[in-house]
Amino acid sequence: MKNKFYWFAYYLRKKDKSKELRPYMIRDGAAFPEIAHLLYERGYEYNGLLLNKSSKEEDNKNFDFSFLQNNDIIVQSTRPPLTDHLSSPKKRIDRSNIKLEKIIFDNLEAFFEVCSRERIKLTKTVSEHLAFGYENRAEIRFRQTYKNINGSNALYKEFRKNDPRYDWESAHDFAGTAAFFINLKEIYKNGPSLILSFGMGGIETMAWNYLLRKRHEDLLDNNMFAMIELTEISIPNNPMTLDFIDNWKSKIILKYLI
Secondary structure, three states, X not given: OOOEEEEEEEEOOOOOOOOOOOOOOEOOOOOHHXXXXXXXXXXXXXXXXXXXXXXXXXXXXXXXXXXXXXXXXXXXXOOOOOOHHHHOOOOOOOOOOOHHXXXXXXXXXOXXXXXXXXXXXXXXXXXXXXXXXXXXXXXXXXXXOOOOOOOOOOOEEEEXXXXXXXXXXXXXXXXXXXXXXXXXXXXXXXXXXXXXXXXXXXXXXXXXXXXXXXXXXXXXXXXXXXXXXXXXXXXXXXXXXXXXXXXXXXXXXXXXXX
16 A cells, blocks of 8 residues: 655635635645655655645634554645744735644744744754855845846845844845755654645745755655755746746755754
């Protein structure tokens, strides 16, 4: 019997609160197949969606995930809304408040002090593994609405080292952004593994997972946290394929084996 993987999918935010979200209204559908392809090559079988719909905690307390096995993998291709509720960014992702999400977040707190659309702050332990010359990527603020000629609205705004004594450094003239990859074994005792792979916006998440498949699939071979810097970003109007992403530069600036 083949090992299985599941897509832990987040819903889009409601624009019209009078209408109910439907199961097809999920985020980052173009990013997930890039990871799925790599898992197929490793002998895994896709076994469906885990729909992660925003709700009050008491409404989701009976969500049953006991069917997940130790050799299964949960795949998440959306930025986890670890601290969105604390800062209310313009492009917020709502928590589902199911127990499985809480378990995932508990694991992620080892890597992120802050993880929202507008800001990322790595924990001190993780930031110590940043490559030489990239120590000031320990805490980053990202643009949310600015859109320049390259088509991205998730570029660096400013960054600094993991020490409040250091001032923020402007990234105004630097067209770069960050992506993240996490591969965790057994997120609870005898539970499944987690693969989390995301950028800071929808296009950036899609592009990073495309590059994961094309250039960085070896990241799946180890239990790790990785941070990737994406540069030379250019997004054409109405592309017919994703070949334009081949021109992007991707550099692993942090690799932390767990």
